[in-house]
Amino acid sequence: xxxxxxxxxxxxxxxxxxxxxxxxxxxxxxxxxxxxxxxxxxxxxxxxxxxxxxxxxxxxxxxxxxxxxxxxxxxxxxxxxxxxxxxxxxxxxxxxxxxxxxxxxxxxxxxxxxxxxxxxxxxxxxxxxxxxxxxxxxxxxxxxxxxxxxxxxxxxxxxxxxxxxxxxxxxxxxxxxxxxxxxxxxxxxxxxxxxxxxxxxxxxxxxxxxxxxxxxxxxxxxx
Numbered sequence: 001x002x003x004x005x006x007x008x009x010x011x012x013x014x015x016x017x018x019x020x021x022x023x024x025x026x027x028x029x030x031x032x033x034x035x036x037x038x039x040x041x042x043x044x045x046x047x048x049x050x051x052x053x054x055x056x057x058x059x060x061x062x063x064x065x066x067x068x069x070x071x072x073x074x075x076x077x078x079x080x081x082x083x084x085x086x087x088x089x090x091x092x093x094x095x096x097x098x099x100x101x102x103x104x105x106x107x108x109x110x111x112x113x114x115x116x117x118x119x120x121x122x123x124x125x126x127x128x129x130x131x132x133x134x135x136x137x138x139x140x141x142x143x144x145x146x147x148x149x150x151x152x153x154x155x156x157x158x159x160x161x162x163x164x165x166x167x168x169x170x171x172x173x174x175x176x177x178x179x180x181x182x183x184x185x186x187x188x189x190x191x192x193x194x195x196x197x198x199x200x201x202x203x204x205x206x207x208x209x210x211x212x213x214x215x216x217x218x219x220x221x222x223x
Contacts, residue, residue, distance in 0.1 A: 006205070045087075090132050
């Protein structure tokens with residue numbers, strides 16, 4: 001059980017991601033991380049509790065109006081908080097960052113396939129790195145197709161076909177936006193909410209639980 005959070009907003013999101021992780025802290029105390037995007041990725045990860053991992057200077061670095069965050073409870077991979085702290089990143093194509101709550105049943109099989117067939121390199125023992133690599137490889141295959149929404153949908157379909165188990169994912173694609181999905185059976189929880197701003201624009205939140213929606217001004221819209 002981990003806690004995953006994503007916010008797509010019209011104002012800086014770092015503080016709201018931090019506040020959201022405080023609400024999700026009970027879902028994982030091993031490690032935590034926040035990633036935001038503003039022309040480039042900004043990231044801070046650490047071991048232990050959220051309040052112990054982030055200082056004011058960290059929050060000032062986390063610039064941008066969209067981002068993802070994570071608290072980790074180690075159900076798979078190394079027990080070392082620092083080694084498998086999320087979000088994780090890959091830098092081609094575009095630049096993709098992901099955080100997830102999940103547990104894959106065919107992790108070792110897919111890892112061997114990706115290493116043998118695609119020369120993939122793995123820097124952690126987290127099953128999220130499998131999902132991230134498959135997504136990036138599929139997006140790269142379709143790079144010349146300018147319909148990025150179609151590319152995303154087809155790439156996620158491939159994840160559904162290959163990645164067996166339970167998972168919910170929040171992702172940021174640099175310069176493009178946010179992608180959120182969960183396994184075809186909907187085993188792991190993933191809620192969404194919206195917030196209407198005074199200028200009529202809409203902000204979006206996605207999370208493992210909706211406990212922080214009301215305090216942050218979001219309305220729960222369902223799974």
